Amino acid sequence: MQPLDIETFKPRLKTLGKEQAWAIHSAALEILAKTGFKMEHPKVLEMLQGAGCTVENENWVTMPAYVAEEAIKSAPKQYALYDQQGNKTMPLTNDNFFYGTGSDTIFTHDLETRKRRRTVIKDTGNFARIVDALPNMDFSMSMGNPTDVPIENIYVHAFAEMIRNSNKPISFIADSGKDMKKIYDMACLVAGGEDEFQKKPFILNYSEVISPLKFPENVMEKLVFCAEKKIPICLPSGCNAGGGGPITLAGAMALGIAENLAGLVIHQLAGKGSPFLFAPNVSVLDMKHTVVSYGCTEWSLTQAALADMRDEIYQIPIWSFAGATDSKVIDAQAGAEGMLSIITSMLSRCNIIHDVGYIEFGNASSLEMLVMADELVGMSRFFTEGIPVNKETLALDIIERVAKGPEGSMFLSDPHTFEHFKTAHFLPELMDRARYESWEKKGKKDLAMRCNEKARRLLKEHKVIPKSKEVETGIDKILNTK
Amino acid sequence: MFDYQQLIDSLIKGEKEIVNNLVKQAVDEGLSAKDVLDNGLIAGMNVVGDKMEAGDMFIPEVLMAAQIMGEGVNFLKPLLRDDQSAAKGKVIIGTVKGDLHDIGKNLVAMMCEGSGLEVINLGVDIAPEQFADAAKENNADIVCLSALLTTTMPQMKKTIEAIKDNGLNNRVKVLIGGAPVTQAFADEIGADAFAADAGSAAKKANQLLSVSA
Numbered sequence: 001m002q003p004l005d006i007e008t009f010k011p012r013l014k015t016l017g018k019e020q021a022w023a024i025h026s027a028a029l030e031i032l033a034k035t036g037f038k039m040e041h042p043k044v045l046e047m048l049q050g051a052g053c054t055v056e057n058e059n060w061v062t063m064p065a066y067v068a069e070e071a072i073k074s075a076p077k078q079y080a081l082y083d084q085q086g087n088k089t090m091p092l093t094n095d096n097f098f099y100g101t102g103s104d105t106i107f108t109h110d111l112e113t114r115k116r117r118r119t120v121i122k123d124t125g126n127f128a129r130i131v132d133a134l135p136n137m138d139f140s141m142s143m144g145n146p147t148d149v150p151i152e153n154i155y156v157h158a159f160a161e162m163i164r165n166s167n168k169p170i171s172f173i174a175d176s177g178k179d180m181k182k183i184y185d186m187a188c189l190v191a192g193g194e195d196e197f198q199k200k201p202f203i204l205n206y207s208e209v210i211s212p213l214k215f216p217e218n219v220m221e222k223l224v225f226c227a228e229k230k231i232p233i234c235l236p237s238g239c240n241a242g243g244g245g246p247i248t249l250a251g252a253m254a255l256g257i258a259e260n261l262a263g264l265v266i267h268q269l270a271g272k273g274s275p276f277l278f279a280p281n282v283s284v285l286d287m288k289h290t291v292v293s294y295g296c297t298e299w300s301l302t303q304a305a306l307a308d309m310r311d312e313i314y315q316i317p318i319w320s321f322a323g324a325t326d327s328k329v330i331d332a333q334a335g336a337e338g339m340l341s342i343i344t345s346m347l348s349r350c351n352i353i354h355d356v357g358y359i360e361f362g363n364a365s366s367l368e369m370l371v372m373a374d375e376l377v378g379m380s381r382f383f384t385e386g387i388p389v390n391k392e393t394l395a396l397d398i399i400e401r402v403a404k405g406p407e408g409s410m411f412l413s414d415p416h417t418f419e420h421f422k423t424a425h426f427l428p429e430l431m432d433r434a435r436y437e438s439w440e441k442k443g444k445k446d447l448a449m450r451c452n453e454k455a456r457r458l459l460k461e462h463k464v465i466p467k468s469k470e471v472e473t474g475i476d477k478i479l480n481t482k
Numbered sequence: 483m484f485d486y487q488q489l490i491d492s493l494i495k496g497e498k499e500i501v502n503n504l505v506k507q508a509v510d511e512g513l514s515a516k517d518v519l520d521n522g523l524i525a526g527m528n529v530v531g532d533k534m535e536a537g538d539m540f541i542p543e544v545l546m547a548a549q550i551m552g553e554g555v556n557f558l559k560p561l562l563r564d565d566q567s568a569a570k571g572k573v574i575i576g577t578v579k580g581d582l583h584d585i586g587k588n589l590v591a592m593m594c595e596g597s598g599l600e601v602i603n604l605g606v607d608i609a610p611e612q613f614a615d616a617a618k619e620n621n622a623d624i625v626c627l628s629a630l631l632t633t634t635m636p637q638m639k640k641t642i643e644a645i646k647d648n649g650l651n652n653r654v655k656v657l658i659g660g661a662p663v664t665q666a667f668a669d670e671i672g673a674d675a676f677a678a679d680a681g682s683a684a685k686k687a688n689q690l691l692s693v694s695a
């Protein structure tokens with residue numbers, strides 16, 4: 001047989017045709033040019049006017065298509081996030097995908113009591129710590145709205161807690177420009193100064209504008225700050241089909257894209273070439289319970305379509321969601337919904353994928369869900385790597401050796417197996433494949449319980465590389481300044 | 483005899499033309515506007531509310547019914563006696579200061595309207611004094627506060643204080659809701675009631691009225 005040198009095809013999902021992609025893009029541009037949007041930040045209003053937009057009725061802006069097209073052009077198509085020790089762990093290039101948690105849940109499921117309760121600052125620490133430990137989780141978000149820190153400083157405290165409990169990159173929330181400044185100061189402290197931070201940024205901001213087509217002043221403050229400081233930012237708008245946007249997915253996407261493009265224009269005007277994440281999150285408002293779903297099939301579909309639009313038109317890295325559920329407990333629904341969004345976000349090559357570990361449509365968080373999702377990402381990653389085809393993997397010699405071998409020959413005991421079994425298959429840890437008797441003997445534990453045990457073990461055993469004394473006292477000082 | 487059941491069924495099914503015709507027919511047959519309103523439209527919307535809570539109806543169907551009811555109310559309004567009002571009570575609603583979420587609040591407003599209340603929707607980012615002023619000016623029976631953010635929940639307490647400071651607390655009831663809000667929080671800040679979703683919000687609002695009446 002000839003030596004083989006075949007490239008491995010990596011499975012890819014495509015959900016949108018070229019014509020569809022351009023039609024949605026044109027619709028978004030038309031929304032900006034004809035309907036326009038409300039801009040509540042006076043300085044940004046001036047900036048937009050200077051760039052060729054028209055302002056009517058004080059703050060209603062319409063934007064010609066070329067202005068948006070220019071911003072798409074100047075936004076960087078590739079950039080990287082680093083971890084807190086300066087390693088380039090999240091290069092946003094070449095179809096790379098990265099998973100992490102979400103922010104701001106109101107409740108969490110206590111690992112010990114397994115009951116739903118309000119979140120405290122320690123929960124933010126615990127989630128960050130487990131993200132730090134899990135191989136398939138790449139970045140942290142707060143995962144909680146702690147009730148035991150001063151409410152006007154909630155986001156600054158959450159950020160400090162993530163710093164203390166992990167070294168992975170952080171996607172943070174801020175309430176205002178004031179929060180933003182404190183968080184930036186902390187980040188520079190961790191990086192060893194502003195220059196070092198600029199070389200190796202490890203944070204990104206998550207802010208939201210308001211569907212339909214409203215741009216509040218404090219959000220614009222954050223957007224401009226990030227643009228000026230080159231902190232990557234994503235700016236979804238809650239354009240959920242039937243809620244913030246029209247009931248039909250194409251229209252909701254067009255509106256979400258329009259809002260993102262307007263945000264991108266402002267961002268590029270404030271800091272040309274600064275890193276931006278494209279992020280029109282388009283889920284659905286459930287028509288019975290009026291909740292915005294985090295487990296629906298539609299959100300997986302729209303973000304896969306958006307990834308196609310990135311490939312076709314924008315090229316800018318995209319922000320998306322996965323590994324979340326609407327279920328109230330870690331059950332079959334949680335597993336099914338979690339896996340649907342994880343595998344589709346990966347197959348469509350979404351880039352930064354958050355909300356892993358959300359349950360109850362984002363009202364609550366679960367360490368069990370996070371630990372389970374880590375394994376689902378592992379399974380999906382194996383799938384997405386495809387099937388390497390070469391001499392070693394075709395294993396013709398081995399087939400002959402075993403087939404023609406003496407009685408008792410089998411693949412299982414062949415050296416080829418010994419050499420490859422750890423990489424040729426995905427080796428699950430939490431998915432149970434035990435025979436009935438041994439499963440029974442181990443206490444008949446379901447997946448949720450196994451996840452619970454793993455989470456508890458990680459909390460106990462995982463060591464986070466500590467920050468220096470200097471950083472720790474510096475952080476405390478920033479926390480205590482008014 | 484006029485068949486109210488048919489009117490109620492058509493309202494639930496969202497049959498606009500039929501409802502409009504039946505409302506007219508009822509008045510033509512000599513029934514009082516108040517009677518048609520109470521035993522037809524509002525009775526129908528009560529069933530809609532129950533069905534919604536039981537998960538037997540989709541929200542757009544509920545809102546469709548509410549809109550059809552609104553048309554009926556508009557037709558009946560001029561026919562009411564001077565001492566009768568189309569609305570059972572007046573509700574002020576808004577999202578508290580610093581909070582810009584409005585979909586849930588708007589839905590609560592529509593459901594309250596659908597249950598026969600007059601609703602004045604102040605919008606989002608509403609300061610405590612604005613709520614108090616609006617309640618005073620409009621002679622409101624209930625003030626509904628919405629907050630979706632943990633960081634804006636304290637504004638609910640401040641608003642209740644503002645209502646008290648304006649001496650309105652004997653007359654005006656406060657109903658609160660939104661994702662982070664719980665009954666325990668409502669008790670803690672001295673709100674009169676809490677509801678978890680729009681259907682039960684409308685019900686609670688009506689209960690608050692009957693308690694104070």
Ligand code: B12
Pocket residue numbers: 103104105106145173174206207208209210211212236237238239240243244285289290291292293361362363580581582583584585586587589590626627628629630631632633657658659660661662676677678679680681683
């Ligand atoms: C859509 C959405 C948005 C949209 C809102 C668009 C709009 N026009 O309203 C946008 C994108 C703007 C947004 C912004 C933000 N959001 Co938001 N948002 C949501 C989301 C996904 C859905 C909310 C919604 O519309 N639900 C549908 C409606 C129908 O339901 P509802 O609002 O819950 O209302 C029902 C009940 O609560 C109740 N109810 C509501 N009001 C009232 C009032 C009364 C009197 C009564 C009785 C009942 C009642 O009845 C309603 C109908 O059944 C939720 C998560 C979720 N899945 O719920 C997060 C969520 C509420 N947002 C959250 C956050 C953190 C934010 C931001 C801070 C994010 C950021 N980093 O910028 C900003 C804040 C902006 C601001 N200053 O207000 C958090 C809040 C956590 C917390 N408790 O603090 C949540 C829970 C998501 C999360 N887990 O992170 N958001």
